[in-house]
Amino acid sequence: MFPRAARGFTIVTAVFLVVVLSLLGAFIVSVTGLQQSSQQLDVQGMRAYQAARAGIEWGAWQVLDPNNNQPGVGGTPNLPTCPAASTNLSGLGGSLSPFTVTVTCSATINAPTTEGNRNVGAYQIIATACNQPAAGACPNPSPASGYVERQLQATLSKCKDPSAAGPRFECS
Numbered sequence: 542m543f544p545r546a547a548r549g550f551t552i553v554t555a556v557f558l559v560v561v562l563s564l565l566g567a568f569i570v571s572v573t574g575l576q577q578s579s580q581q582l583d584v585q586g587m588r589a590y591q592a593a594r595a596g597i598e599w600g601a602w603q604v605l606d607p608n609n610n611q612p613g614v615g616g617t618p619n620l621p622t623c624p625a626a627s628t629n630l631s632g633l634g635g636s637l638s639p640f641t642v643t644v645t646c647s648a649t650i651n652a653p654t655t656e657g658n659r660n661v662g663a664y665q666i667i668a669t670a671c672n673q674p675a676a677g678a679c680p681n682p683s684p685a686s687g688y689v690e691r692q693l694q695a696t697l698s699k700c701k702d703p704s705a706a707g708p709r710f711e712c713s
Contacts, residue, residue, distance in 0.1 A: 582689065588636055589670045589691040596630055596642035596668025597695045604646070604664045605699055620650040620662035620701055629678050641674040659702045659712050666695045 603624040623646030630642040650662035671679035671690040680690050700712035 582687070585672060585687075585689040586691065589640060589672065589689045590693075592633055592637045592640040592642050592670035593668045593691045593693040595633060595637065596644045596670060597666055597693050599630060599642075600624070600628075600644045600646055600664075600666035600668065601695065601697055604648070604662075604666075605697060620648075620660055620699055622650065623648045623664065627678070629674070631674075631677070639672045640670050641672075641677065641679055642668055642670045643674075643679040644668050656700070658704055659700050662699045662701075664697045664699070666697065668693050 604621050606621075624644075626645065628644045628646075630644060631640075632638070633640055633642070645667045646664060648662055648664045650660070669679040669690065669692040671681055671684075671688065673681050673684050673688050675681040675683070680692075681688060684690075702712045
């Protein structure tokens with residue numbers, strides 16, 4: 542039959558193949574796990590982006606609302622001020638519920654930004670959304686694993702004309 546040396550070589554080859562195949566299987570499992578966690582972070586990143594967009598829209602509505610009835614604003618040529626230096630929005634609905642959005646606003650209004658007799662205000666709104674807020678605000682300076690954050694900025698302008706007949710002294 543087979544000489545004794547040939548039988549030993551077959552066992553070494555079989556052990557080598559088993560080791561190589563098990564290492565290949567472990568590599569495939571680790572790559573698949575990394576791919577799944579990467580995909581989950583991508584989805585969370587898109588949700589954070591949508592939450593930041595919601596923050597920008599909220600801030601824009603606060604300063605651009607044509608029926609803004611803040612004291613000294615509604616029905617006057619005065620431009621609205623920012624809602625607050627920083628506002629934290631939580632309680633978003635649906636898949637955005639794990640996110641908190643911190644909206645900051647800075648404004649340049651009624652000084653010396655005029656165009657003819659029109660008052661022009663410029664607003665910069667920054668919305669930062671994250672899934673692990675620190676003390677109820679984003680960004681988190683020391684986040685844990687799985688932290689996702691997105692920040693959007695918008696610059697808006699609003700005009701009011703004291704001599705216009707339009708609603709709430711809007712420019713036309």
